[in-house]
Amino acid sequence: MITLLDRHWVLALLLGAIALSVLAVIALRLWRSRPPLRAIHVPTTDERVLILGAGGVARAVIDVIESPGSRWTIAGVLADSWAADAPPPFPLMGSLHDLKAIIRRIRPDRILVALEDRRGRLPVDALLEARGHGIVVEDGVALYERLSGKLAIEALWPSALLYSKGLRPRRFAAMVARLSSFAVACVGVLLSLPLFPFIALWIRLDSKGPIFFVQERVGRFGRRFGLVKFRTMQVEKNTGSEWARDNEDRLTRSGKWLRRLHLDELPQFWNILRGDMNLVGPRPHPSSNYELFIARIPFYALRASVRPGLTGWAQIRYGYANTLEEETEKMRYDLYYIKHRSPWLDLGILLQTAGSLLAGRSTEVLAEDHASTPIRAQPRAHAHPVA
Numbered sequence: 001m002i003t004l005l006d007r008h009w010v011l012a013l014l015l016g017a018i019a020l021s022v023l024a025v026i027a028l029r030l031w032r033s034r035p036p037l038r039a040i041h042v043p044t045t046d047e048r049v050l051i052l053g054a055g056g057v058a059r060a061v062i063d064v065i066e067s068p069g070s071r072w073t074i075a076g077v078l079a080d081s082w083a084a085d086a087p088p089p090f091p092l093m094g095s096l097h098d099l100k101a102i103i104r105r106i107r108p109d110r111i112l113v114a115l116e117d118r119r120g121r122l123p124v125d126a127l128l129e130a131r132g133h134g135i136v137v138e139d140g141v142a143l144y145e146r147l148s149g150k151l152a153i154e155a156l157w158p159s160a161l162l163y164s165k166g167l168r169p170r171r172f173a174a175m176v177a178r179l180s181s182f183a184v185a186c187v188g189v190l191l192s193l194p195l196f197p198f199i200a201l202w203i204r205l206d207s208k209g210p211i212f213f214v215q216e217r218v219g220r221f222g223r224r225f226g227l228v229k230f231r232t233m234q235v236e237k238n239t240g241s242e243w244a245r246d247n248e249d250r251l252t253r254s255g256k257w258l259r260r261l262h263l264d265e266l267p268q269f270w271n272i273l274r275g276d277m278n279l280v281g282p283r284p285h286p287s288s289n290y291e292l293f294i295a296r297i298p299f300y301a302l303r304a305s306v307r308p309g310l311t312g313w314a315q316i317r318y319g320y321a322n323t324l325e326e327e328t329e330k331m332r333y334d335l336y337y338i339k340h341r342s343p344w345l346d347l348g349i350l351l352q353t354a355g356s357l358l359a360g361r362s363t364e365v366l367a368e369d370h371a372s373t374p375i376r377a378q379p380r381a382h383a384h385p386v387a
Contacts (some may be wrong), residue, residue, distance in 0.1 A: 042070040053114035057155040064147045075108045080243045099126040114140030119288035149331035152299045181279040185272035206254040209235035217284035220307045225276040228267040281309025281347040282334040311353040313337035
């Protein structure tokens, strides 16, 4: 005979099982909806793809499709024209006006619209007819973002970002990022504080100058703050460059080991506790470069919409930036992070950063230049930014 107490236990177990099932379903859906953490998420289905366009966006999409492991096949490329100095990556099968006839002839599984200028050129009727016949029609820019983990900023209209749902305020994600960053920074300070006197003594005995290096960086909403690191270079009042190879002779003996072990970054826990930074976010740039970057890199101002981080999506996906063009490439990854930021993405970035450090691979370390001079718009090809 089942007693009243037994019934309570059965009810509790049933409610517990239901709660666990609901949590498991929610966790599974969140996991499936997470952004890809690989540099390139290659297509794994067998499809024949027809590409509309032969410009920069089309070339970027083709590079992803032709990456190792991809099972998509390019059935053809259509475009009305292309730049004379940049022939199309594949022979053109015809113009956009020939789309209906070409679809009937080659019967692709998917059509990618990679036109950089679509005003008055998009063959809407032919694309709608293709959709009616079961052919997938997809925006090439969106596909490139999904597969590569970065945004094709050269093909983005400002309205595409202004009205993007991904750039809406993410208060829950921001709260989780701030609380977790603060908690980890507290633990990091407590664990690393005993090392500070030994590191300070090592720096002082090795070279003349201050123990800490402080450089003005640009943070959230464009606010300036002093990023703190252990000094790893000889102090010079006048330096002409912020690129690494121009400053290799300034690196101290202690600095080489501090950088190799990433101990010079420990004081940045203080920046996190102060609210200047989070654990994850776009790395803060020196304020001396702000005007150059805001003028030359598309959508650069959007970096100021989130707190900068100790590590970031661009750091694990791209690494060092050696030129202004490479800073622009990193901006594509920063925009992807800003658009897709979430606790899942932050966790993945932290895990990959930890894996890189344990494996001895260096992630990006920022410029240390006491003169804080701006970089050149076109630096020498052999230069690297000071770590």
